[in-house]
Amino acid sequence: MPDLQNHKQVQLDNVAVIALLTSHRIPVDALRADDFDEILHQRQQSLLALVEKATGKQAQVSVAIAALDLAEPAESITAT
Numbered sequence: 001m002p003d004l005q006n007h008k009q010v011q012l013d014n015v016a017v018i019a020l021l022t023s024h025r026i027p028v029d030a031l032r033a034d035d036f037d038e039i040l041h042q043r044q045q046s047l048l049a050l051v052e053k054a055t056g057k058q059a060q061v062s063v064a065i066a067a068l069d070l071a072e073p074a075e076s077i078t079a080t
Contacts, residue, residue, distance in 0.1 A: 001032065025050070 005012050012020070021028050025046040030038040048059050 001017070004010060005017055018028050021031065025043050027039055027042040030042055052059055
């Protein structure tokens with residue numbers, strides 16, 4: 001991440017990077033640990049909570065993201 005932060009078109013310090021990532025609901029610690037599964041899990045939970053707050057309703061989650069095999073073609077994945 002330091003290379004990106006120091007790029008001539010970016011030039012952000014740690015505080016600015018954390019603020020930017022957080023504003024996009026990207027978990028900083030998981031990103032820095034290069035833990036893609038945890039990034040997805042935490043971001044999903046954060047976005048779901050945001051949607052629930054905006055709609056005032058609890059989301060009905062019928063398909064667990066962790067159960068999806070992302071190697072499958074998209075047309076073979078169906079939502080319920």
